[in-house]
Amino acid sequence: MLKNKLAKKFLVLSLLYLSFVFLSPAVLAQANILNVYVWTAYLPQDVVKQFRKETGIRVNISEYDSNETMYAKIKASPDAGYDIIFPSNYFIHRMRKQNMLHVIDKDKLPNLQYINPNLLRKPFDPNNEFSIPYLCSITGIVVNTDYLDSKNITSWQDLWQERFHDKLLVLDDMREVFSIALLTLGYSINDTNPDHIKEAYLKLKTLLPNVKIFNSDVEQNIYIDEDAIVGMGWNGDINLSLAENPKLKFIYPKEGFVMSIDCLAITKNAPHLENAYKFINFLMRPDIAKKISQEIGYPSPNLAAIKLLPKEMQDNPLLNPSSELLKRGQLQDATDEVLPLYEKYWEKLKIGE
Amino acid sequence: MKLNRLIKYSYPAFVYLFLYFPILIIVVFSFNDTSRSLVWKGFTTQWYTELFRDTNLLSVTGHSLIIGVLAATIATAIGTIAAVSLFRYRFWGKKLLHGLLFVMIVTPEIVMGIALLLLYSALDLPLGFWSLLLAHITLCIPFVTITVYSRITTLDKAIFEAARDLGATDFTIFSKIIIPLLSPSIIAGWLLSFTLSLDDVITSYFVSGPSFSILPLKVYAMVRLGIKPEINALCTLLLILTLLIVISAQFALYKNSGKKHAKK
Amino acid sequence: MQTKSTFKKICVTVIWGWLLLFALVPAALMLITSFLTPDSNDIVSFHLTFGNYTQLFNPAYLRILLQSLYLAFSCTALCLLIGYPFAFIIARSTSKHRSLFLLLVIIPFWTSSLIRTYAIMALIKAKGIINTVLLAVGIVHHPLPMLYTYGAILLGCVYDFLPFMILPLYANIEKLNPELIEAARDLGAGRIRTLCKIILPLTSSGIMAGTLLVFLPAMTMFYIPVLLGGAKNLLLGNLIENQFLAANNWPVGAAISMIITLFMCGMIFFYWRNSLSKDRSNFEELV
Numbered sequence: 035m036l037k038n039k040l041a042k043k044f045l046v047l048s049l050l051y052l053s054f055v056f057l058s059p060a061v062l063a064q065a066n067i068l069n070v071y072v073w074t075a076y077l078p079q080d081v082v083k084q085f086r087k088e089t090g091i092r093v094n095i096s097e098y099d100s101n102e103t104m105y106a107k108i109k110a111s112p113d114a115g116y117d118i119i120f121p122s123n124y125f126i127h128r129m130r131k132q133n134m135l136h137v138i139d140k141d142k143l144p145n146l147q148y149i150n151p152n153l154l155r156k157p158f159d160p161n162n163e164f165s166i167p168y169l170c171s172i173t174g175i176v177v178n179t180d181y182l183d184s185k186n187i188t189s190w191q192d193l194w195q196e197r198f199h200d201k202l203l204v205l206d207d208m209r210e211v212f213s214i215a216l217l218t219l220g221y222s223i224n225d226t227n228p229d230h231i232k233e234a235y236l237k238l239k240t241l242l243p244n245v246k247i248f249n250s251d252v253e254q255n256i257y258i259d260e261d262a263i264v265g266m267g268w269n270g271d272i273n274l275s276l277a278e279n280p281k282l283k284f285i286y287p288k289e290g291f292v293m294s295i296d297c298l299a300i301t302k303n304a305p306h307l308e309n310a311y312k313f314i315n316f317l318m319r320p321d322i323a324k325k326i327s328q329e330i331g332y333p334s335p336n337l338a339a340i341k342l343l344p345k346e347m348q349d350n351p352l353l354n355p356s357s358e359l360l361k362r363g364q365l366q367d368a369t370d371e372v373l374p375l376y377e378k379y380w381e382k383l384k385i386g387e
Numbered sequence: 388m389k390l391n392r393l394i395k396y397s398y399p400a401f402v403y404l405f406l407y408f409p410i411l412i413i414v415v416f417s418f419n420d421t422s423r424s425l426v427w428k429g430f431t432t433q434w435y436t437e438l439f440r441d442t443n444l445l446s447v448t449g450h451s452l453i454i455g456v457l458a459a460t461i462a463t464a465i466g467t468i469a470a471v472s473l474f475r476y477r478f479w480g481k482k483l484l485h486g487l488l489f490v491m492i493v494t495p496e497i498v499m500g501i502a503l504l505l506l507y508s509a510l511d512l513p514l515g516f517w518s519l520l521l522a523h524i525t526l527c528i529p530f531v532t533i534t535v536y537s538r539i540t541t542l543d544k545a546i547f548e549a550a551r552d553l554g555a556t557d558f559t560i561f562s563k564i565i566i567p568l569l570s571p572s573i574i575a576g577w578l579l580s581f582t583l584s585l586d587d588v589i590t591s592y593f594v595s596g597p598s599f600s601i602l603p604l605k606v607y608a609m610v611r612l613g614i615k616p617e618i619n620a621l622c623t624l625l626l627i628l629t630l631l632i633v634i635s636a637q638f639a640l641y642k643n644s645g646k647k648h649a650k651k
Numbered sequence: 652m653q654t655k656s657t658f659k660k661i662c663v664t665v666i667w668g669w670l671l672l673f674a675l676v677p678a679a680l681m682l683i684t685s686f687l688t689p690d691s692n693d694i695v696s697f698h699l700t701f702g703n704y705t706q707l708f709n710p711a712y713l714r715i716l717l718q719s720l721y722l723a724f725s726c727t728a729l730c731l732l733i734g735y736p737f738a739f740i741i742a743r744s745t746s747k748h749r750s751l752f753l754l755l756v757i758i759p760f761w762t763s764s765l766i767r768t769y770a771i772m773a774l775i776k777a778k779g780i781i782n783t784v785l786l787a788v789g790i791v792h793h794p795l796p797m798l799y800t801y802g803a804i805l806l807g808c809v810y811d812f813l814p815f816m817i818l819p820l821y822a823n824i825e826k827l828n829p830e831l832i833e834a835a836r837d838l839g840a841g842r843i844r845t846l847c848k849i850i851l852p853l854t855s856s857g858i859m860a861g862t863l864l865v866f867l868p869a870m871t872m873f874y875i876p877v878l879l880g881g882a883k884n885l886l887l888g889n890l891i892e893n894q895f896l897a898a899n900n901w902p903v904g905a906a907i908s909m910i911i912t913l914f915m916c917g918m919i920f921f922y923w924r925n926s927l928s929k930d931r932s933n934f935e936e937l938v
Contacts, residue, residue: 069597074608094597095443097608102896107593110504114514115597206882208897247799248882261777261798278421370899374689377898384885385711395740402737403755406813409770410759412780416773469666478663484670486916491674492863493915494681495871495891498908501901502677525673530864534819537860541826541853557658572822575753579818579864582760606763622762629761633754 066091068309071108071116073296074099076169078329085316091309099251101125108134108301117304118313123295126165127158127368135164136300142311145318148338152357153295158367165297166314167335169270169327172355172363173210173292175285176203176257176267187264189288190214198244203256203265206248208380209366210266210292211238217289217364224367228375235379242383257282270332273352284352286359293363295335327353410626417619434616435624444605444621451585451602454516458523459580465524466531466580467573471565473532474539475547491529499526500593507594514596522594523584530583531576538572539565685905695902703906712890712907716914719887722876723869726808730816730865731858733809738820738857739850743829753821757814768807768878772798775806799881807875812868816861823857867915887911 066089070077074097082093098104101122108114112134121129129135140146140162149167159165175193177184186192193202193214204211213223215234225231247262254271256262258279272284298317300310316322323339328347333354334340340354347353369376420429438444469488473481491499503522512518542565550560566573588603595604609618685703690696741752759767774780775797782794797803827850835845851858873888882889887907894904 071597096595096597096600097604098592099608100896102899103592105899106501106896107504110501110593111508111514113508113511206877245883246881249877259776259778373898374900377893377900380897381885381890381893382711384883384889385714386884395744399737399740399752402733405733405810406756406759409767409774409810410762412770412773413762413766416770465665465669468662472659472662472666476659476663478659480667484666487670487674487678489863489867489916489919490678490912492867493870493912494678495888495908495911497892497895498681498905499677501895502681503673505680506673506677521673525669528670530815533860533863534822537819537856538822538826540856541823557656561658571825572819574750575818575822578754578757579815582757582814585761586764588765603763603765606765618763618766622766626758626762629758633751633758 066309067094068092068306068313069094069096069115069117070313071096071098071104071119073097073120076120076296076330078326080329081317081322081325084322085313089309089312089316091312093313105129112301113303114301115305116301117306117310119299119301120168120296121165121299122366123156123158123165123297124366124368126297126299128370129299130159130164134302136302136304136307137163138166138300139311143315143318145315148318148320148323148336150335150337153335156295156365158365159297165299166318167295168298168317169296169330169332170335171294171296171332172269172286173205173213173266174269175287176265176272177283177285178257178260178263178279178281179283180260180281181263184283184285187285189218191218191289193244193265194218194241195244198264200244200246201262201264202241202244203247203249203253203262203267204241204245205253205266206250208376209369210250211383212376212380213292213364213366214266215241217287217291220289223290223292223364224369226369226372228372231372231375231379235383238379238383242386248384268332269352269355270330273350274331286351286355286362288362290362290364292366293360294366296332410622413619414623414626417616417623419616419619421616434620437617438620438624441617444617447600447605448602448621448625450599454520454523454601455581455584458520458527458584459577462524462527462580463531463573463577466528466576467535467566467569469528469532470535470539471561473536474542488529488532491525492533496587496589497593500590503590504593514594515599518594518596519591519599519601522590523587526587526590527580527583530579531573534576534579535569535572538569542568681905682909684901685903685909687902689900689902703902704910706903707906707910715885715887715890716911718884719870722804722808722886723866725805726812726869727816727862727866729805729809730812731861734813734816734861735820735858738817739824742821742824743827753818756817760814764811765874767810768875771803771807771810772878775803798879799883801880803879804876807879808869808872811872811875812865815864815868819860819864820854820857823854823860827853863919870911870915 068091070093072095077095082095086092096116098107104119104121105125105128108116108119108129109132126135143166146166153167153170154162175187175190177187209223212231212234215237216223216225216230219230219233219237221227221230221234225234247256247265249256253265253267254275257265257267257272258275260279267284269284272282275282298314300307300314304310317326318336320336320338320342323334323336324342327334327336327339328343331353333352340348343354351359416427417434418430418432419427420431420433469484472478473484500522503518503525507514507518546564547560550564555563586603588607591601592604592607595601606618684695686699686701687695688698688700688702741749741756744752746752772779776782777794777796777798779798781797782791785791786794831849831853832845835849840848871888871891873886873892876882876884876886877889885893891904891907894900894907
């Protein structure tokens with residue numbers, strides 16, 4: 035009897051909840067919403083809350099951990115319902131070619147004027163018809179100055195030194211890892227020549243004994259907790275990590291480094307187009323862009339926002355690298371034709387052949 | 388004999404210790420005064436207050452629990468029926484069904500996720516509550532079936548024949564004989580399904596939509612920030628809540644079964 | 652003997668209806684994908700080919716398969732060794748709180764497995780709890796490298812899969828008739844003999860179930876080797892994930908998945924036939 039009563043109560047409760055769940059989408063459809071699909075921890079909560087306060091639009095945030103997973107999901111289900119996504123520039127290239135993005139009406143984005151013109155009209159999106167720069171990211175060398183002297187480490191080639199045996203943290207990202215080998219060999223990071231790629235693979239084989247950990251998800255925590263004392267890292271992550279472990283130092287290597295621009299884009303079948311424009315324009319407002327750059331730690335493409343930063347931050351090469359510095363960087367581009375070749379060598383490296 | 392008793396009590400205790408030690412760490416670290424590190428930096432209760440302010444996280448947890456209970460229950464129902472049918476009946480495609488169940492367990496989650504996504508796309512099913520629920524049920528069914536089936540094979544078929552001779556319909560046999568005999572494995576199946584559903588990340592990632600998110604996805608995303616102790620606080624609270632429910636349910640049922648014993 | 656009862660019809664329809672739509676169709680979609688050609692412009696072009704399969708007949712992939720098999724096998728064996736005595740003691744306990752004991756096993760697993768894995772990391776890393784204690788007490792002078800080793804991966808796996816072994820075992824052992832064991836003892840069988848000839852064979856279907864529920868998922872898991880092992884080895888799970896995501900090569904990913912499935916089904920089919928016949932013969936002997 036007791037069991038029956040409990041079962042009945044449970045049934046009623048779940049029916050109630052289900053009806054709530056069913057009714058709310060219908061109700062919400064009338065309400066103002068926007069579905070944003072973003073890198074994990076790449077959009078400050080305060081910004082979202084402020085947007086809601088100012089416009090009344092409720093933002094649903096869904097997160098992904100890599101360009102590839104976002105792309106796979108949207109490819110398999112173009113009507114997934116997301117309005118705004120944040121692809122890296124080389125994914126913009128692929129996605130616009132595959133007709134997955136909505137053309138942007140720049141008249142609806144007056145705040146575009148604040149964006150650094152050097153970051154616009156790049157080959158991956160020649161007229162910025164599909165993408166607006168959001169944040170920039172740069173891959174460099176990270177050193178824990180408690181254990182190592184950072185003055186002696188200035189180039190990617192230094193990571194090959196024998197004293198780093200079983201000490202390196204290397205990003206678990208195929209393109210990033212191949213890039214450092216290509217850079218030491220003097221090639222472009224977007225090289226599609228199979229011979230060059232093979233050279234890079236052979237060079238990486240000699241780096242393997244030095245690798246202690248492969249990780250892209252939480253590399254900053256590994257450095258903070260000192261499970262690795264030297265290796266690759268992203269400038270924004272390390273910038274924020276300095277608060278927890280001030281001994282970390284980020285170095286822009288001599289041979290050059292990988293730069294990528296993470297962009298805002300609208301999906302082809304975005305259900306809430308107007309709200310999407312409002313949001314993008316909001317994100318480019320100087321005070322908002324400044325807040326984003328400060329909280330996420332990465333350099334902003336928004337010139338007016340940079341001017342609003344406190345002086346120490348403007349002088350911080352991690353948050354605001356000078357144009358001199360940026361000359362050494364190479365923008366990561368799509369290499370879809372030779373992707374299978376890269377993958378083949380990457381697997382070989384990971385298997386330990 | 389004393390050695391026997393010693394083993395009987397200490398071995399399970401060791402296993403429990405092994406199972407709960409990391410949980411203890413989670414609880415302790417929910418009071419850790421740092422937002423990124425896995426090293427102890429000081430005591431604070433700020434994460435609990437932050438948790439209660441984080442309505443997004445709380446609603447997402449609620450979603451997970453609802454999906455978990457529904458998926459587990461429906462999967463257990465279907466899985467039990469499947470196990471019983473495989474044991475008792477002969478029907479077309481029996482061997483195929485066996486094979487399909489194995490295929491489902493072996494299939495890597497990413498393959499299942501993308502395949503289901505393609506299916507939903509073809510059916511024009513919008514991503515959200517239903518897409519997630521259907522996927523979770525499908526995931527759990529083979530686990531239930533295998534658990535229940537392993538116990539069914541030890542049943543004596545003579546019982547069914549006896550019941551038949553006494554005039555029972557198939558349904559009566561099912562509800563009055565089979566279910567009670569199988570109840571431990573049915574419950575075990577439910578528990579396994581609930582656990583699977585609560586924790587499923589990869590398949591859920593692909594079949595979930597923007598309007599209905601669940602806890603494992605949020606956790607997976609938050610991990611990038613380095614296990615904000617807020618998550619630890621959430622886990623601790625869920626743990627305490629679950630323990631309370633379970634222990635009180637146990638005592639409630641104990642009272643009930645006490646009466647049954649008295650009747651006997 | 653089997654009359655056409657409506658109940659049976661309903662059962663079979665429900666099962667087949669569900670699995671057809673949500674299991675068979677997606678599986679078929681994947682099977683078809685494995686025969687298509689990868690295309691950098693549109694994921695796949697509808698050109699049938701066996702190339703995805705032939706390129707897998709490569710000693711490198713064989714190594715990955717063997718490594719994954721080894722890991723899954725060790726994990727299953729350990730889970731069985733740890734889990735069986737535990738399930739046995741709990742299932743045969745006469746305590747009124749028996750079901751509570753079982754629930755206590757599974758409750759830790761309602762916390763996210765990711766968080767638990769990080770908790771394990773917090774335990775065994777260089778600045779982790781174990782090392783801090785050992786260093787403070789003076790047993791060691793340098794932190795023990797426990798994280799990012801194969802042992803760490805195994806620890807994580809066993810920890811994650813233990814309830815999937817314990818629960819089916821419990822469900823099966825609970826049915827064991829204690830009188831059979833007493834009878835064996837009365838007839839003079841020693842403890843080990845009772846174990847091997849009576850207990851294990853009678854619970855073999857539980858062992859099979861537990862093994863399946865641990866071994867199969869363990870073959871394709873991947874985030875534990877990444878988190879606890881430093882992602883230095885490529886296992887089947889990582890391989891498939893790579894193909895679908897980084898390499899954008901769904902057909903090869905689907906092909907690998909198909910091959911693993913066939914391989915596993917083959918292994919299990921072979922084992923299942925053997926164990927079923929043993930089960931039957933044991934049963935017939937007893938009755």
